Amino acid sequence: MTEPSVRLEAVTKAFGDLVAVRELDLDIPQGEFFTLLGPSGCGKTTTLRLVAGFEQPTGGRVLIEGSDVAGMPPHRRPTNTVFQSYALFPHLNVRENVAYGLRRKKVGGDEIKRRVEAELERVGMAADINRRPNQLSGGMQQRVALARALVNLPKVLLLDEPLGALDLKLRKGLQLELKRIQREVGITFVYVTHDQEEALTMSDRIAVMNQGRVEQIDAPAQVYERPATTFVAGFIGVSNLMPGQVTRASSGRGQVRLDSGVEFETATDGIGSGERCHAVVRPEKLEITPVDSSQGASATGDPSSARIRPGPTGSEAGRAQDGRPTIDGVVEASVYLGTATQIVVVLPGDVRMTVLVPNADEAERARLPGGGAPVRLSWAPEHIHVVRESAGAPAPDAGDRAPVAETSK
Amino acid sequence: MSRAWRAVRERALNVYAALAIAYLLLPIAVIAVFSFNDPEGKFNFTWQGFTLEHWTNAFSLPPLNDAFFLSLELAAASTLVATILGTLIAMALVRYQFFGRRPANFLIVVPMATPEVVIGAALLSMFLIYGLELGFATLFIAHVMFSISFVVVVVRSRLIGFDRALEEAARDLGATPLTTFRTVTLPLLTPAVLGASLLAFALSIDDFVISNFNAGESVTFPLFIYGAAQRGIPVEAYSIATILFLVTVVAMAFTVWQQRRAQQMASIRPEQEDEPYAGTPAMPPAPGAAGG
Numbered sequence: 001m002t003e004p005s006v007r008l009e010a011v012t013k014a015f016g017d018l019v020a021v022r023e024l025d026l027d028i029p030q031g032e033f034f035t036l037l038g039p040s041g042c043g044k045t046t047t048l049r050l051v052a053g054f055e056q057p058t059g060g061r062v063l064i065e066g067s068d069v070a071g072m073p074p075h076r077r078p079t080n081t082v083f084q085s086y087a088l089f090p091h092l093n094v095r096e097n098v099a100y101g102l103r104r105k106k107v108g109g110d111e112i113k114r115r116v117e118a119e120l121e122r123v124g125m126a127a128d129i130n131r132r133p134n135q136l137s138g139g140m141q142q143r144v145a146l147a148r149a150l151v152n153l154p155k156v157l158l159l160d161e162p163l164g165a166l167d168l169k170l171r172k173g174l175q176l177e178l179k180r181i182q183r184e185v186g187i188t189f190v191y192v193t194h195d196q197e198e199a200l201t202m203s204d205r206i207a208v209m210n211q212g213r214v215e216q217i218d219a220p221a222q223v224y225e226r227p228a229t230t231f232v233a234g235f236i237g238v239s240n241l242m243p244g245q246v247t248r249a250s251s252g253r254g255q256v257r258l259d260s261g262v263e264f265e266t267a268t269d270g271i272g273s274g275e276r277c278h279a280v281v282r283p284e285k286l287e288i289t290p291v292d293s294s295q296g297a298s299a300t301g302d303p304s305s306a307r308i309r310p311g312p313t314g315s316e317a318g319r320a321q322d323g324r325p326t327i328d329g330v331v332e333a334s335v336y337l338g339t340a341t342q343i344v345v346v347l348p349g350d351v352r353m354t355v356l357v358p359n360a361d362e363a364e365r366a367r368l369p370g371g372g373a374p375v376r377l378s379w380a381p382e383h384i385h386v387v388r389e390s391a392g393a394p395a396p397d398a399g400d401r402a403p404v405a406e407t408s409k
Numbered sequence: 410m411s412r413a414w415r416a417v418r419e420r421a422l423n424v425y426a427a428l429a430i431a432y433l434l435l436p437i438a439v440i441a442v443f444s445f446n447d448p449e450g451k452f453n454f455t456w457q458g459f460t461l462e463h464w465t466n467a468f469s470l471p472p473l474n475d476a477f478f479l480s481l482e483l484a485a486a487s488t489l490v491a492t493i494l495g496t497l498i499a500m501a502l503v504r505y506q507f508f509g510r511r512p513a514n515f516l517i518v519v520p521m522a523t524p525e526v527v528i529g530a531a532l533l534s535m536f537l538i539y540g541l542e543l544g545f546a547t548l549f550i551a552h553v554m555f556s557i558s559f560v561v562v563v564v565r566s567r568l569i570g571f572d573r574a575l576e577e578a579a580r581d582l583g584a585t586p587l588t589t590f591r592t593v594t595l596p597l598l599t600p601a602v603l604g605a606s607l608l609a610f611a612l613s614i615d616d617f618v619i620s621n622f623n624a625g626e627s628v629t630f631p632l633f634i635y636g637a638a639q640r641g642i643p644v645e646a647y648s649i650a651t652i653l654f655l656v657t658v659v660a661m662a663f664t665v666w667q668q669r670r671a672q673q674m675a676s677i678r679p680e681q682e683d684e685p686y687a688g689t690p691a692m693p694p695a696p697g698a699a700g701g
Binding site: 053054074075076080081083089090100101105134149152 | 574575577579584593
């Protein structure tokens with residue numbers, strides 16, 4: 001396939017004064033599981049509706065398999081949609097719901113019967129073919145909605161938060177199944193969700209959207225490990241951000257000096273010398289060690305007045321014996337989460353960092369520092385990197401401090 | 410004492426309901442009973458003896474038949490037109506933004522609140538000003554006019570709760586706007602439209618006040634009965650009235666059943682995870698219950 005399945009060229013959609021999508025460029029290759037991820041109001045659903053034809057862009061072009069679909073109504077587009085509310089026809093049974101699209105295309109009766117039954121078989125709903133939607137549970141309705149769209153063999157399948165209304169356990173099961181079905185049929189999926197974990201689980205690539213713009217498009221691991229902006233860092237996982245400045249940059253690498261005084265060398269990803277930036281370390285990559293307060297390293301007991309102190313000899317500021325960068329702070333809270341313990345540490349300058357310590361064994365957990373304890377955070381140099389400030393948008397509220405597995409609002 | 414009191418309290422609602430129903434149905438029961446009466450003179454006001462004569466010969470009085478069939482014709486025609494126009498008006502009011510939508514939404518209910526005498530007199534003077542000859546045509550215009558508001562109100566309430574995603578789903582699956590209306594919108598609106606038309610029919614067939622102003626030489630069923638009241642209402646009128654009542658009850662039951670189905674269909678909600686077979690929802694108020 002040379003032509004991308006879906007291509008958006010500088011697409012803008014404004015509703016009056018409200019700009020929902022700004023100058024959006026996307027290229028989605030054939031057969032990809034592509035996810036639009038972002039908080040509500042970021043423009044992801046509008047983007048989907050622009051591809052489906054329910055909205056017309058106020059600027060730019062939408063191309064499906066290379067042809068401009070401007071002005072083409074939804075019923076002529078080679079796309080099908082799975083709606084958030086499922087939108088199954090309540091007056092038709094499962095068979096007729098799934099057959100609806102084929103009937104509009106004047107497909108022959110025998111073929112309709114065969115394809116409808118095969119599709120319901122695929123989604124595991126063959127036994128319920130004669131039931132009405134109101135006799136089905138939410139998860140079952142979801143499967144029928146999927147079959148109703150897929151049976152038409154669309155060039156692109158659009159899914160608008162299809163699992164949003166289901167409970168967590170059912171959602172997990174359907175995530176894997178959706179992924180399996182997508183591989184099986186090889187159709188391009190464009191999936192809209194605000195659930196970062198769902199996006200990480202299922203997608204080939206993720207576009208993180210914020211205020212009508214794409215902040216980053218990358219594979220799930222890249223988006224998580226190397227977020228491009230403070231917004232992405234905060235939306236995917238926990239925003240462990242330390243403000244600072246690039247002091248020296250050349251050929252991709254440079255020196256970063258955090259506001260707390262810690263300096264380290266890292267890849268600068270195009271951030272120039274003298275520019276403000278934030279350093280990100282994922283919570284599971286941080287190492288936490290108690291500081292003996294008799295050494296007077298940092299503990300004042302009061303998080304708000306915590307100050308970075310030079311190490312014992314001053315010249316070793318922010319550097320442990322093994323050369324790993326370190327920073328001292330005070331534990332604000334420690335929360336038991338089952339598989340891990342989450343510790344929030346307040347650093348100088350009122351910066352909050354979350355540390356995730358696996359609950360491997362009971363004795364080790366008992367030794368973890370509690371509230372008010374002075375601690376030292378350290379990390380491997382390859383686990384820190386710098387991101388630029390998101391345009392216009394503040395990083396998500398630090399109140400959302402929960403480990404990845406739990407953040408699924 | 411306390412046991413007796415509890416028994417009363419437990420049955421209080423039943424007793425109250427029975428009394429209310431009796432209060433509503435007693436006058437109709439009198440009509441039904443007196444259709445089997447065999448009165449001596451012209452007046453059918455006292456029980457004299459049982460006979461089936463007025464049922465077997467219910468349609469033996471030409472002036473009564475003429476009035477009855479004129480009323481049926483008028484009700485059928487005005488219901489058809491009022492239902493179509495009212496449904497379209499409701500769609501316009503709910504679905505489209507246009508100049509004057511909000512006043513229109515309010516004004517549409519004004520005829521329901523206006524005293525019938527005022528409407529009747531106003532229509533009469535309007536017909537006289539425009540020089541229309543009073544008769545079936547003026548009755549038809551008047552009946553469509555006062556029925557439309559009720560149709561709009563009933564259909565509008567259903568449209569407001571209509572999930573537009575269903576229509577988008579149809580478009581998405583390849584249906585043109587017209588096919589979408591035919592295969593999705595209309596079937597889902599049908600219970601409301603049926604209920605509305607039944608209401609319009611009931612309003613038309615028993616209207617007296619407005620018809621009295623605008624009938625000219627035409628005599629509808631209610632007008633005939635009113636005119637006959639002074640000379641003595643023929644017992645056959647009681648029989649026909651009872652037939653009419655029974656037909657209405659059947660139609661009403663059908664509407665209620667339709668409404669229930671609509672409610673059940675509408676009760677598809679993704680949240681209903683644990684209850685795939687949600688129980689029958691509470692019976693909705695029949696839209697026709699206000700009329701007649």
